[in-house]
Amino acid sequence: MRELEQYRIAMKGLPEGCTAAEAEAEKQKKLSVEVVDGVPGAMSCSEQTELFVRASGEKTGMVYTQKLDENPAEVIAQALRNSEASQRTEPEIMCSPAVWEQVQAQRMAQGESEEILLTPEEENQEAAVGRLLDFGKKLTAELKPYGRDGARIRVDLEQTILTMGLVNSNGMDVTASTCRYGVSVSMDGGYHGFVSARNLEEVKAEPFIDGIRQRSLLELPVIPTQPGTYRAVLSSRVVNYILITAWQMFTANRAQSGSTPLAGKLGQQVFSQCVTIRDYKGGKDSKNEVTCGFSWQIDCEGVPSQDVTLMENGVLKNWMYNMASAAADGVVSTGNAGRKALLSGNIHTTTVTVPKNFTMESGEASLEELFEACGDGVYVFENYDQFHALNVVSGDFAFPCKAARIEGGKLTGLWEGLTMNGNVCRLFGCVEQVGRDRILEPMSMYDSYEVSGPSMLVSELRISG
Numbered sequence: 333m334r335e336l337e338q339y340r341i342a343m344k345g346l347p348e349g350c351t352a353a354e355a356e357a358e359k360q361k362k363l364s365v366e367v368v369d370g371v372p373g374a375m376s377c378s379e380q381t382e383l384f385v386r387a388s389g390e391k392t393g394m395v396y397t398q399k400l401d402e403n404p405a406e407v408i409a410q411a412l413r414n415s416e417a418s419q420r421t422e423p424e425i426m427c428s429p430a431v432w433e434q435v436q437a438q439r440m441a442q443g444e445s446e447e448i449l450l451t452p453e454e455e456n457q458e459a460a461v462g463r464l465l466d467f468g469k470k471l472t473a474e475l476k477p478y479g480r481d482g483a484r485i486r487v488d489l490e491q492t493i494l495t496m497g498l499v500n501s502n503g504m505d506v507t508a509s510t511c512r513y514g515v516s517v518s519m520d521g522g523y524h525g526f527v528s529a530r531n532l533e534e535v536k537a538e539p540f541i542d543g544i545r546q547r548s549l550l551e552l553p554v555i556p557t558q559p560g561t562y563r564a565v566l567s568s569r570v571v572n573y574i575l576i577t578a579w580q581m582f583t584a585n586r587a588q589s590g591s592t593p594l595a596g597k598l599g600q601q602v603f604s605q606c607v608t609i610r611d612y613k614g615g616k617d618s619k620n621e622v623t624c625g626f627s628w629q630i631d632c633e634g635v636p637s638q639d640v641t642l643m644e645n646g647v648l649k650n651w652m653y654n655m656a657s658a659a660a661d662g663v664v665s666t667g668n669a670g671r672k673a674l675l676s677g678n679i680h681t682t683t684v685t686v687p688k689n690f691t692m693e694s695g696e697a698s699l700e701e702l703f704e705a706c707g708d709g710v711y712v713f714e715n716y717d718q719f720h721a722l723n724v725v726s727g728d729f730a731f732p733c734k735a736a737r738i739e740g741g742k743l744t745g746l747w748e749g750l751t752m753n754g755n756v757c758r759l760f761g762c763v764e765q766v767g768r769d770r771i772l773e774p775m776s777m778y779d780s781y782e783v784s785g786p787s788m789l790v791s792e793l794r795i796s797g
Contacts, residue, residue: 333497333507335381335400342404343501352388353408354426354500356632361493363460367468368486387411388423425655427634428502435636435664464489467532474537478544483520490514498634506634512625523547528625555745557797563709564793565702568771570715571785576773578756580724582642583685584651593727593757603646604763612689613637624772626782628688637667654685692785695766702767702789704741711736727756753794762791
């Protein structure tokens with residue numbers, strides 16, 4: 333990675349008092365286009381490179397910059413000076429070739445293939461724009477028959493090439509690139525859907541068509557709300573809005589501090605046998621089926637990414653680790669180090685634990701089959717305030733939501749102004765069936781990670797007005 337060329341040289345002569353140093357670069361090149369009712373709309377192209385430089389003496393300091401022409405030696409020296417303000421009492425751990433080999437050996441032992449880090453071939457911008465526009469027009473034509481008469485269809489397409497590179501004084505020098513596509517569809521009547529893929533050939537119309545059909549099921553009259561505890565079907569979007577915060581409960585640092593309801597329960601049956609949760613390094617699940625376009629070959633500490641089974645048939649199997657939390661438990665990092673864990677305007681310079689593709693695995697049931705199995709109950713199809721409504725320390729939640737009444741396996745009317753209350757462990761402990769559908773939720777501000785999950789049937793859910 334050319335942005336790190338001068339830092340490779342600087343690593344050979346560190347300033348006085350500096351025992352270790354590291355430079356990590358993250359470059360995103362984005363191309364975005366929109367197609368409205370088959371007509372090309374706005375388009376944009378952007379490129380941004382961020383540099384995170386660490387330097388250790390008695391403690392470790394950090395410098396963040398987008399100024400690529402700064403003198404690397406001066407940046408490292410500034411990072412070392414910044415270490416004086418660190419609240420930590422010892423230097424941070426930095427990756428080494430020995431750690432890399434150890435992680436690769438563990439991956440091979442688990443049956444994962446040893447991937448070659450490649451840079452995607454880039455086509456010229458005009459050709460890329462033309463390809464995205466052609467696809468947008470084609471997708472619009474495929475979706476048109478499923479919308480209301482005269483309904484406007486907007487397709488937003490984005491191609492992102494992400495390159496990550498890291499060099500440090502321990503001898504690490506690694507670069508990995510990936511290309512992914514994001515496709516969003518909005519349609520008059522309130523429908524919005526998103527998929528991501530590694531190439532446009534993997535993007536199919538079916539997930540959008542299923543979403544449009546599911547939305548049409550909600551064209552029902554509003555009926556009086558009846559608070560209580562019900563059998564319930566949760567839509568895949570509702571499940572995702574729980575997972576998009578609940579993933580923090582599966583990090584090793586929270587387990588070590590006791591700030592997750594799962595702490596101390598490794599190896600125990602915690603959720604229903606219907607629930608399996610994994611974090612994938614790439615966009616394929618355990619059935620080798622493509623689920624999304626997010627793919628991470630290395631994390632921001634330079635550790636190779638791994639597939640991690642966190643919960644299998646309801647049994648808690650593992651945690652997500654970065655290097656610091658892995659060292660505390662005497663294990664190998666799972667390659668889950670990141671800096672951009674939350675949606676905020678701040679730059680996250682502290683290394684934390686984040687997922688890559690955090691996924692609750694799908695089952696076989698259609699949404700209609702879940703309604704039928706529910707019998708009499710409620711269908712919660714939308715919830716809100718996903719970043720504040722769940723306490724990851726206790727697992728308690730209170731989501732404002734919308735629901736539909738289910739009677740005899742059929743939707744009969746809409747309930748509004750509701751709150752769904754409970755505890756994540758109890759909720760996922762009473763899952764009876766898991767649907768075959770899947771909704772993807774990327775952390776779109778930074779493209780940091782993706783959460784996906786299916787609809788599910790639970791034996792009880794408390795609804796209040």
